[in-house]
Amino acid sequence: MIDESHDPRTNLLLAALPDAEWLRWQSQIEAVDMPLGQVLCESGRTLSHVYFPTTAIVSLLYVMENGASAEIAVVGNEGIVGISLFMGGESTTSRTVVQSAGQGFRLKAKVMKDEFDRAGPVLHLLLRYTQALITQMSQTAVCNRHHSLDQQLCRWLLLSLDRLQGDELNMTQELIANMLGVRREGVTESALNLQRAGLIRYARGHIKILDREGLEQRSCECYEVVREEYRRLLPSTPAR
Amino acid sequence: MIDESHDPRTNLLLAALPDAEWLRWQSQIEAVDMPLGQVLCESGRTLSHVYFPTTAIVSLLYVMENGASAEIAVVGNEGIVGISLFMGGESTTSRTVVQSAGQGFRLKAKVMKDEFDRAGPVLHLLLRYTQALITQMSQTAVCNRHHSLDQQLCRWLLLSLDRLQGDELNMTQELIANMLGVRREGVTESALNLQRAGLIRYARGHIKILDREGLEQRSCECYEVVREEYRRLLPSTPAR
DNA sequence: GCCGATACGTGCGTCAGCGCACAGACGCGG
DNA sequence: CCGCGTCTGTGCGCTGACGCACGTATCGGC
CATH class of the missing domain: 1.10.10.10 (Winged helix-like DNA-binding domain superfamily/Winged helix DNA-binding domain)
Known part of the structure; x- marks a missing residue:
């Protein structure tokens, strides 16, 4: 399942996992291509997976009623797409779309939730990432x-x-x-x-x-x- | 410590606490006046407490290098001020300031963290609130x-x-x-x-x-x- | 080597919001 | 009741971004 030429731990969150968790995840994680323009999740919909980009870049894009849009934040190999899954809301008001084609890995929603609910290092890692993402959103607003x-x-x-x-x-x-x-x-x-x-x-x-x-x-x-x-x-x- | 005329559970997060947690918190929680303009936390500083406004309103304000500012989000009796404490970052890039005078309650940082780390209903409640806050920030950016x-x-x-x-x-x-x-x-x-x-x-x-x-x-x-x-x-x- | 599609350049009138400067208007303390 | 500080109203020139329309350049495929 793991492609030699494509190391999951190019993603920095995956790289930061302690060995114990990494061992558990290895069998669950799945490599995916992320072509330009692919919509990982429509606004208001529930994600089936969380994504860990490695070479791709993903945008959180808000699309208004009149069709105008604005990027809220961007996620690359430093992060994870689908924080609403563990934050508890299941969905977001923004659309998730691939802004720069590349690759990544994904994990089933259920698996992610279970891992998060172990309340160990995974939880803390993801929450720190979420705070960084919040900073990016704030700064977008100001900018x-x-x-x-x-x-x-x-x-x-x-x-x-x-x-x-x-x-x-x-x-x-x-x-x-x-x-x-x-x-x-x-x-x-x-x-x-x-x-x-x-x-x-x-x-x-x-x-x-x-x-x-x-x-x-x-x-x-x-x-x-x-x-x-x-x-x-x-x-x-x-x-x- | 609890003022009769001022019910902590006017704050909706406090109101949503299960009885068990509420009993624990009651002795720890402290009523505070929140006068207009009070800065609860300067950008980049660590909070000493988290705040649960009841009648006050608090703004998360980003102040730029040149002095210009912009509100990122607003917190009232539906929320909590100081999410960075449990998110793990300890501080934020924004300033927290009382936008409308009123009252609220606060809890020592350490107590809050311990409660959060019990990984029970408190954690899930706070994370859901945080996601709502994220939505507000996103929408501010778009707006x-x-x-x-x-x-x-x-x-x-x-x-x-x-x-x-x-x-x-x-x-x-x-x-x-x-x-x-x-x-x-x-x-x-x-x-x-x-x-x-x-x-x-x-x-x-x-x-x-x-x-x-x-x-x-x-x-x-x-x-x-x-x-x-x-x-x-x-x-x-x-x-x- | 032509053609259509895609990507980029440009001009023009319009307008929201800015910076500045100053004028009333209300309200509180002495 | 006088005066000063605070809050609000207004005018004016400026600029960044908008909407629209059209021109030009480059690429890929047949």
Whole structure:
């Protein structure tokens, strides 16, 4: 069941499991492909599994009545998708969708709940992760209120980058616009700014980061705050 | 220690405790006054207590480097202040401040943690509350992105109203502006709109709600979503 | 090597919210 | 009842983002 070329413990939560739990989980865990755009869970629906992305990135996206949307938070190899399962609510008001194709692992809902209810290290690990996620959501709220699109785009690129290996993203501006909850044209303009400044280069849905330092400079404080909080709360953070 | 005229179980989480836990807590719980503007916990600091507001309202406020601020969520008699204590992070990136003066109860951090770690009904109750709070934060992010100040003001008034008894608020427009993360003049204008429409009446920091129906109509969907989620996740919600 | 689909660029009028500056208006203490 | 501080109203120029419309470039497939 476990593919050699694809180590579950690339996911940092899985990596942080004590040996005892890891042994139990190994037989239950299942590798999955996560293609771009896949909806893991529709808003208001109950999850069948929790997901541990390894190379994929997942967005928590709120879709409004009129169709407009906004990303609430993003989950990569540092986290888990489906916290509502152990938080007790079963469902969320947001949609869970794969923002960057890749792989991950999943665990049946029932198994996850049982593990959580052992009230041991798994519980504490997951709750600390949840708090980090809460910080990310808070910061998203603040950022939406106060920062320019340029700054937000930087933050978003950096958050995505931290959850991938390498310095490239596959993302159309249209998609980014959906995530940020802004116009596609706005993203075009901001991306142009960044490109002109020599920070990124892109073409047809492929973005290459040229100057990460520069992006961090140009980003709002939100990125650093979130990153620092993940570092503080979790065993280790995605490689820079 | 317990003041007759002030029933702890006005707080809905306390009210939802099973008898066994309630008996244990009764001797530990302490009544506190919560004056307007009191900072229960500064961002990044560790809480000494968790708070259960009864008649007070508390805001989770993020204050940026440049001094601008934005409310992340609001907690009243339906909730608890200090979730980071049991989530495991000890501190939050946001400041906790009393937005509407009133009373509440508190419990020492250590006691709270021990109770949580019993991994019984208290844990599940608090986690469900936390998920409701997460929904509120998400919705704040979305609302900040997409909705007009008029709509947001309605949402904010309604959320506050749900956490108080009666139909009056004591709140200057300046304060509301800080919470919403907008200009004071903007609030003046929106408040005027609502007043002209006959929905509210106010003067010098005192707001009276005249037409709650109307406020709900004029509000964005965010209010209803949050309220519905609180209803779904928690034993009972603040009286309407 | 052409064609359609997809991705990106640009221009233009509009508007909500910002920053600033200042003017009434109410209310409390001396 | 006078005066000062607080709260609220208003005007004005500015800017970032919006909605819409259309132009251009690049890719993949037949």
